[in-house]
Amino acid sequence: MRALLAFRNTIVELNILEISLLGAFVFCFLVQLYFSLFVHAKLASYKIDEIPERAVNPISVIVCARNEIQNLEKYLASILNQDYPQFEVVVVNDRSWDGTGDFLERLAKQHSHLKVVTVAEGEKFIAGKKFAVTMGIKAASYEWLVFTDADCEPASAHWLMGMQQPADQNIEILLGYSPYFKKRSLLNCLIRFETFFTAVNYLAFALKGMPYMGVGRNMAYKKSLFFKNKGFATHMHIPSGDDDLFVNAHAHAHNTAIQIHKETHVWSEPKTSFFDYLRQKKRHVGAGKFYKPKHKFVLSLQIAVQFLFYIIGIVLLCLPATLYLGIGIFALSIIIRSFVYPRLLKRLNYGELSWWFPLLDLILFVFLVLNAFLSIFVKKVKWK
Structure with a gap:
């Protein structure tokens, strides 16, 4: 009182x-x-379901690489060796000059499910990741597309089993989660904490029926959804946004689901320079300007x-x-x-x-x- x-x-x-x-x-x-x-x-x-024990449909994994030979040598095997009965890995070599092309050609001879798409230097196309992603999607053989980056490593061999097309056929987009590897630095703590809050936000809002973004390190959607909406045509002029702007434009409460089972996480290499991290965040801020008004x-x-x-x-x-x-x-x-x-x-x-x-x-x-x-x-x- x-x-x-x-x-x-x-x-x-x-x-x-x-x-x-x-x-x-x-x-x-x-x-x-x-x-x-x-x-x-x-x-x-949120109740996390167990990973399905049976694969339903084949999968095309899309990876875009520009001068990524070191990361491909380190991480591509973990993608190629996924425990999934029918899948292909489409790697788009986007104008690399560091030996990426030769490495991929040698690897393709050892793995029949590895498909290499090469984007050569030229003036007849729009350079940038969105063009590379589009070439990868066009080359994909299957309807369900799973996306990741060259510097990423799936948490387990069951990644694709968990990221496959959900049982609900109305689901056209599946949002995954991609944490960063732990390093000993304050910058690394900041990067991981910021990534955590970004993930919590987009995953939680997706659960509430308002999906607004995804991350290209770990997400999936239907090939037909991409071409039905003319791919990245509405924002091809924006350097970033091959992942979040596409989701922002086409995801809604009834066609989007999330997958956060620990075996489906995809670990990624974080930036080690503060200025490189700032440039990365600048790209994300630039894409955010083109989100839907709400x-x-x-x-x-x-x-x-x-x-x-x-x-x-x-x-x-x-x-x-x-x-x-x-x-x-x-x-x-x-x-x-x-x-x-x-x-x-x-x-x-x-x-x-x-x-x-x-x-x-x-x-x-x-x-x-x-x-x-x-x-x-x-x-x-x-x-x-």
Whole structure:
């Protein structure tokens, strides 16, 4: 009772500015709470089905490679040796000059289910990954297409078994998950934590019936869906977006499913340079500008609320009258979110980051602000 009276007296003593700031802070807290408890928590409680024991339809795996001989030598075998009765691996050699072509030719003689498509230098086509992906899809023999990158390694030999066409034939898009390998650096922790939140967001929203993106390191869709919608025709001029823009344009509540079984994860090599990572994120930000308006609104709201929550929180902590209220609300936010995200971190193969969640959340916020600021000035992006 005394605590309630003290709280009431504190509110009464605040001026208009302090009350406005506190109100905005509480609003941001509640919106943040909605995304955590009613969107992301849905992924935490999602029942993961066992991988099917029987393959139903053949699969074409599409891999685009530009000067990727080292990664192909390291990871392509794990794709070629998948435990699946009928599949092919289509590798598109996109204008490489590092020996990728010779390596693939030698490997194709050893593996009959490896198909090599070569894109040569020239002026008669639009250079870029979307053109390479299109060539790979055209060369694919089967209807169900599974996509990954040259620097990726499936978590198990059952990856394709889990990423095959779901039993529901209405499903045309299957969104997988692709974590990054662990390295000993703060940058690596940031990359993995940012990737984690991106994955939680697009997978959770897909479960809620609003799929808005996928990652080309681990996703699948029907070949007929690609050609029915004229491929990447509407955004061929954008350097990035062969994965997320395609999903954003054609995925909906009734044709999209997710697959997050641990044996279907696809591990990927992370950037080791901060500036390389910034360039990568710049490509992603550039593609995001072309999302559907409702998706842009929701994603912008998430970022804006996170930004305002921290900025207003800092201001409240600097004002003596709101110091303890600010600390209380901020602590409550951390406590509530700590019941959701550490569980998701473990589910998505980043369990060791659970203990660092509050600190990484703050570092990620600073990085996203920096990335948004730099994206205003860095205009040109390219693939490889």
